[in-house]
Amino acid sequence: MKNTAGAGNLSLALPTPCFTDPMPTSAQVLGKFAAELAFADIPTAVVERAKDCIIDTVGVATFGAQFPWSRLVANYARRYGSGGPCSILGVAGSRVHAPYAALANGVFAHAYEQDSVRDPGVGAHPGATLVPAVLAACEETGADGKTAIAAFVAGCEVMFRIAAATHHSPEKLGFHAPGLTGCYGAAVAAGRVLGLNAGALANAIGIAGSLSSGLLAFTKSKSGAMVKRLHLGRASESGILAARLAAEGYTGPETILEGKFGFLEAYCRERDCDPKLLTGELGKNWEVMRICLKRYACHINAHTPVQSLRELMSEHGFGSADVAKIVIEGSDRLLTHHNITEPGDIMQAQYSVPFCVALALFRDPDDPKSFDAGALDDPAIRAACRSVELRAQEGRSPRSTRIIVRLKDGREVARDSDTFKGMPRSPLNRAELRRKFTLLTAGADAKGSAALFERLERLDTEPRFLPA
Incomplete structure (x- = not known):
């Protein structure tokens, strides 16, 4: 596969892949896969499923902008991140720098329990963690729609595999899994837009491992539940940070996933995990097809x-x-x-x-x-x-x-x-997705909502992710 990643103007030479070890680490294998994934290599069904998730996420994030916990984060993003090229969805006229846009849009997307998940569930939310990072990186670099889709797919393939390898066991210890796994996917997705090579993407994964966070205390407390929304925004923001640092030559441990004191050992109770799932069937079994879209605004x-x-x-x-x-x-x-x-x-x-x-x-x-x-x-x-x-x-x-x-x-x-509408075996069709999108975004501008839906439907032919 040739590398057709979106261009990034990087000031330093990137680390080159160095797989001298006969057994490269999982981070190296995943980084190589993501760097070499060309849009042309992605099956049509996977492209369409990725677009479904992107459409859904733009809708839920736009709707999510209205809530008090979202406005607090938007105010923070505008206060400290203003002057950048990136949009905050649902907040007209706001332009901030990429990490702040990813943070705000990630919070918005998870603001009302409507964002996408994986099925079977393993604690991974592709929409709220990946799409904000991809959007921010695309707006920062001017990347086109094909680059956005390829980046989303690369991030999803990596994130879902890492999440599956945990057997969802981190939540038995009180960790909120999407805040842990989302950093890895967002780092790969953002790095893919920036045009990072395999070595730099492996470093981005290594850096992301030290940015994983999120606790389930909100489920047992009578207060502070706003913080649940923050976990996914922070994961998306952390992905931008990890990718940008890796682009500058910053390194992270190659053994971050399966190594001593790595992700699986630290977060999985009694090693309730399967490292083989980290890289299994890359490019053959497309994890994107496991995306589940929600009909209802609940868990x-x-x-x-x-x-x-x-x-x-x-x-x-x-x-x-x-x-x-x-x-x-x-x-x-x-x-x-x-x-x-x-x-x-x-x-x-x-x-x-x-x-x-x-x-x-x-x-x-x-x-x-x-x-x-x-x-x-x-x-x-x-x-x-x-x-x-x-x-x-x-x-x-x-x-x-x-x-x-x-x-x-x-x-x-x-x-x-054991089935509901929106699961991979009973997916929302485009008409059903349009109905959900319209409910979420129409407001006082039904015409604008319809036009945005149609643009996102043809994202693979668009010169930009969202209009400037």
Whole structure:
């Protein structure tokens, strides 16, 4: 594969690949793959899936700009990063330097629990961590749409493999996985736009390892849940930092992933990981095809029971007033992470499976505005939330649930499902994605929203990621 990365004006000579060891490290293998990945080498289906994720992310970030936690970060970015060439989505007229744009847009994209994830889940959010880094690097360098897509794909292939290798075990120790894995993907994606060679990209991965961060304390605390949004913005910002430092000749440990005191050893309990997954089937098995787009503004593990409940309501003709109790059987993760019956703020409510299911009894979960402060303060929704019981069932995956609805008239209806709309095996089509994008971005400018969607649909032919 030839290197067709976007050009970057680098002042120092870049480190050249030096794979004298008969067994190069995973960081070196991943760096070489990313550097040599040409747009022409990417299958059409992968390109289209990447565009779906990019479209989705621009939409959710634009919508996410309105929230208080987003405005605080935007104010910070404008105060300290003004004068740069990069956009803050949803904030008209704001131009800042690349790290600040990546930070703000990453927070915006994760601001309302609508950004994309991987399925099966391993703690990786491609939209909120990769797209802001790619956008910032493209606006900084003037790179075209093909470069943006290739960079996104390279970053996603690396990030998803690193995340899969962890077996999602860092979260058993209290780490918030997207803040850990996102740095690596963002570093590779940004570095790919900058035109880094294999050696420099391996260094960017090595640097990113020391920038990984994020704790799950927000799931157990009654305060401070805003910080969850920050984890993904920081990952994207860290990717810009790692790539730019690597471009200047800064080095990071080649053994950062599988080596002594490296990522897997430090973050995976009792070595609950598989280093072979770090580089397995690169360029053959495209991880991008595992991207899952959300329909609802809530944690991905709530999507199956929410969709199942809405289907049962439609099929059996009952409403919120008819329900006596709801029981949800699922993986132990539902109980350890999502059994929040008294959420203290909107973030905790969106993270709570009982609350999301209760909300779906009263409101349309397809509309992101349903998950607002009014829902959090609604006595009927709060009471219904307390009536939802979660039960762990051995052998269930996090996406697999059985929902049992007990009605006041004595009937009991149930649905067992491990699939929801948006998963790789049941993806949103472009019409469904357009509907979501329009709900998120139209506001007072429906015409502008439609034009932006169409530009992003043909990103592979565009001279720029977003218009100047």
